[in-house]
Amino acid sequence: MERLPGFRDFYPEPLPSRDAGWSFDARQYVFDKWRETARRYGFREYDGPPLESLELFTTKSGDEIAGQLYNFTDKGGRAVALRPEMTPTLARMAAAHERNYKKPIKWFAVPQLFRYERQQKGRLREHFQFNADLIGETDPAADAELIALLIDTLRSFGLAEQDFVIRLSSRNAWTDYYRSQRRFSPGTPGAVPARAEHNVKQAGSAPGVPSDWAKEYDFFQTIDKLERTPPAESEKKLAALGFSLADVNRFIESGKPTTELQSILDNLGARGLRDFVKVDYHVIRGLAYYTGVVFEAFDAKGEFRAIAGGGRYDNLVKLVSGGKVDLPALGFGMGDVVLLELLKARGRLPKFDAVTDVFVLIEDETLRAQSLKLVQDLRAAGFAVDYPLTPVKPDKQFKRAQELKVGHTARVESDAYVRIRNLKTREEIVAGFADVANHLG
Amino acid sequence: MERLPGFRDFYPEPLPSRDAGWSFDARQYVFDKWRETARRYGFREYDGPPLESLELFTTKSGDEIAGQLYNFTDKGGRAVALRPEMTPTLARMAAAHERNYKKPIKWFAVPQLFRYERQQKGRLREHFQFNADLIGETDPAADAELIALLIDTLRSFGLAEQDFVIRLSSRNAWTDYYRSQRRFSPGTPGAVPARAEHNVKQAGSAPGVPSDWAKEYDFFQTIDKLERTPPAESEKKLAALGFSLADVNRFIESGKPTTELQSILDNLGARGLRDFVKVDYHVIRGLAYYTGVVFEAFDAKGEFRAIAGGGRYDNLVKLVSGGKVDLPALGFGMGDVVLLELLKARGRLPKFDAVTDVFVLIEDETLRAQSLKLVQDLRAAGFAVDYPLTPVKPDKQFKRAQELKVGHTARVESDAYVRIRNLKTREEIVAGFADVANHLG
Numbered sequence: 001m002e003r004l005p006g007f008r009d010f011y012p013e014p015l016p017s018r019d020a021g022w023s024f025d026a027r028q029y030v031f032d033k034w035r036e037t038a039r040r041y042g043f044r045e046y047d048g049p050p051l052e053s054l055e056l057f058t059t060k061s062g063d064e065i066a067g068q069l070y071n072f073t074d075k076g077g078r079a080v081a082l083r084p085e086m087t088p089t090l091a092r093m094a095a096a097h098e099r100n101y102k103k104p105i106k107w108f109a110v111p112q113l114f115r116y117e118r119q120q121k122g123r124l125r126e127h128f129q130f131n132a133d134l135i136g137e138t139d140p141a142a143d144a145e146l147i148a149l150l151i152d153t154l155r156s157f158g159l160a161e162q163d164f165v166i167r168l169s170s171r172n173a174w175t176d177y178y179r180s181q182r183r184f185s186p187g188t189p190g191a192v193p194a195r196a197e198h199n200v201k202q203a204g205s206a207p208g209v210p211s212d213w214a215k216e217y218d219f220f221q222t223i224d225k226l227e228r229t230p231p232a233e234s235e236k237k238l239a240a241l242g243f244s245l246a247d248v249n250r251f252i253e254s255g256k257p258t259t260e261l262q263s264i265l266d267n268l269g270a271r272g273l274r275d276f277v278k279v280d281y282h283v284i285r286g287l288a289y290y291t292g293v294v295f296e297a298f299d300a301k302g303e304f305r306a307i308a309g310g311g312r313y314d315n316l317v318k319l320v321s322g323g324k325v326d327l328p329a330l331g332f333g334m335g336d337v338v339l340l341e342l343l344k345a346r347g348r349l350p351k352f353d354a355v356t357d358v359f360v361l362i363e364d365e366t367l368r369a370q371s372l373k374l375v376q377d378l379r380a381a382g383f384a385v386d387y388p389l390t391p392v393k394p395d396k397q398f399k400r401a402q403e404l405k406v407g408h409t410a411r412v413e414s415d416a417y418v419r420i421r422n423l424k425t426r427e428e429i430v431a432g433f434a435d436v437a438n439h440l441g
Numbered sequence: 442m443e444r445l446p447g448f449r450d451f452y453p454e455p456l457p458s459r460d461a462g463w464s465f466d467a468r469q470y471v472f473d474k475w476r477e478t479a480r481r482y483g484f485r486e487y488d489g490p491p492l493e494s495l496e497l498f499t500t501k502s503g504d505e506i507a508g509q510l511y512n513f514t515d516k517g518g519r520a521v522a523l524r525p526e527m528t529p530t531l532a533r534m535a536a537a538h539e540r541n542y543k544k545p546i547k548w549f550a551v552p553q554l555f556r557y558e559r560q561q562k563g564r565l566r567e568h569f570q571f572n573a574d575l576i577g578e579t580d581p582a583a584d585a586e587l588i589a590l591l592i593d594t595l596r597s598f599g600l601a602e603q604d605f606v607i608r609l610s611s612r613n614a615w616t617d618y619y620r621s622q623r624r625f626s627p628g629t630p631g632a633v634p635a636r637a638e639h640n641v642k643q644a645g646s647a648p649g650v651p652s653d654w655a656k657e658y659d660f661f662q663t664i665d666k667l668e669r670t671p672p673a674e675s676e677k678k679l680a681a682l683g684f685s686l687a688d689v690n691r692f693i694e695s696g697k698p699t700t701e702l703q704s705i706l707d708n709l710g711a712r713g714l715r716d717f718v719k720v721d722y723h724v725i726r727g728l729a730y731y732t733g734v735v736f737e738a739f740d741a742k743g744e745f746r747a748i749a750g751g752g753r754y755d756n757l758v759k760l761v762s763g764g765k766v767d768l769p770a771l772g773f774g775m776g777d778v779v780l781l782e783l784l785k786a787r788g789r790l791p792k793f794d795a796v797t798d799v800f801v802l803i804e805d806e807t808l809r810a811q812s813l814k815l816v817q818d819l820r821a822a823g824f825a826v827d828y829p830l831t832p833v834k835p836d837k838q839f840k841r842a843q844e845l846k847v848g849h850t851a852r853v854e855s856d857a858y859v860r861i862r863n864l865k866t867r868e869e870i871v872a873g874f875a876d877v878a879n880h881l882g
Contacts, residue, residue, distance in 0.1 A: 001497050001533055001761055003490055004521060009534050012548065016541030024487050042797050042827035044453035046465050049444055049567065050491065050553065051511075051523070070492075075559050080445060082492070092442055093450050100457030102844065104830060107453065112491065118516050119482065126490065141830040152820065270810035271817040306484040320442055344662050356483050369711035373482035374714040379481040386483035389545060389582040403543065439480035
């Protein structure tokens, strides 16, 4: 029987072959770094259910999102979906109990996420994602703290300035651009809503939504796709919205930081992290719920898809809580797949094979009981210990010890003594039974 | 919006309230102990997809299992299910690449598992389970190794002899009992198959299956339910199969270990673990795929459901691989829910609130840039550091530091000096900027 297409098996190292699946140890290495860096930044870990009501995701992203989800009707008749992202769950959880946590709330998670796009054969349908979010603070200092976490997370893998760049941008800058240009261009004027209040629901076909928001959303989508769309096509789309590609490109090339972005750059500068970031207005993020600063991390050579992306979503908690809780928030997500590809390409993944500390050789079966006692004592002392479960020829036992890359072998010589061999130095000593652990440092 | 019934949110400690959900930190504590003990025993971690083809589970457990699954048809028309247990995935993975791993294969996993039983309102529909399995060894020494791991896993939580017991039993003992009695009782004699070859598919209605196997399976099911069924009812069921309850009870009470069980007891005795185990033939395990030794772990007071359960399943890898790979195997599963209940009841869960090491006080905003540099330096040195993102009154900052239960506060006094306060000893010192980390031991 086969696993489902788009899913991964994670095997212990050493991996049987390149086709055999993914390395559990590499995955754990990535998770450990994510957790360790988040801990240094004072972020606390949470988790939610991998299955949520479909409504949680459509409320945030519009009904169209259902086309990309693993959604189904459960046996109780509920419309449910495997989570495609963590933010809606986070917003739901934070809204439910925010009063009990001091602001700002700094939380992270390492969820497995799922997407089902019927067209995309061969593409993965699940991945793991490091999600870090900061809730309850509007000041750009929060954005800087989160971006610093993103930079230090990538640095924890041994990646340096020459390996990656954070492209920093702002929805607000684009909203201001859009509205300043619109004043002089054809189209419906009407009441201009306060910026940063749109979301997909509003941008969609909901009744009572000003048509200008739908246009603004179309404009954002066009900017988002600018780098991967032929110029003529972008030109045409922009013209239909009353803009010129030349002018849009001038705005991008100016790269002039807004006050908000400058404050973030200064903050990162104080930390010594300024050189990891550049303002790049190409970045606008496809997801419509972002409301302010947005950013993406890329490998410096531009060989891979985005390593991470995020930004502010100051309206989401309010939306998900049905208006009950209104908290500003921002966050980013970093998937395991692109990161692992990049780490492999840059030679930054360590070897994972050595996990057993001691191999207990049992060459004299009359000493098996004492040998089992030794195994037990060493494990109780914290060592990872293996031994032959059944009678095995001495040379095969030693070969097994070498395969396991143990630091030491230990062989019971009598009720009282154990012979210990350091496989690196080849030194041998005989120690009292109770004294073995002290010789395995 | 609400989470789905039967699913859990995991919040960071301190938990807002008892109703607020589950503690992420307690869950992580349990996972860490599971992983740490498995590591000492030389077990390697793996994982598979949370979603598998429905067939993987029905092949193992019969079509009836579908009634308890989260199963659905995906957008590609595949019958799929959220995994209700890990063993079929393990068997699939091991069969696919067993040639590349030395035997015995010692693997473990910490999967989230899912069940949907429509009737059981209020019951959890997911849990996490520690799964440890040993593949490729028929000798009872393998069973002993796995049971020792189970015992030491429970001991790693501070549970001792007076807290839990492993009830050890054997399908083979019951098969022998069944067949020895059947010779003298009414019913179809027919060819008696080699023992330990039945599984649910064979026990079910598949064509060509000797009817005696179905009866043997019924007999096992009756034994499995003996402790929670009124005696008169069990008596009736057993009589219909040609047995007497009195005789069955005599066999159970004898508690005489088979040769195989005695070998396991001796092995555990050599490790000093004999007193954690008792032979108890009440245990037979409901799942039909077990083929030999079976066991369950219970709290000594009998207040909770089983903490863990497992046994041999020598035919499963062959079954799942369509006959291509034939490997003996055994394993156990330990869920997080009963374990957490037990640890809480016995006062064995530690407090989880202290995670931040240092709080950097920023009382003079003109020193914010230098303070951010200090935050960065300390985090780079491995400390978990927090600080006020925006200007906050000094007394509120100090209160926050106390709430976070940090060991130290640090306050930049100038470009060159930092005042460090140990919150336990209340000692204060002033250190050079580059020297701060050395004073935080």
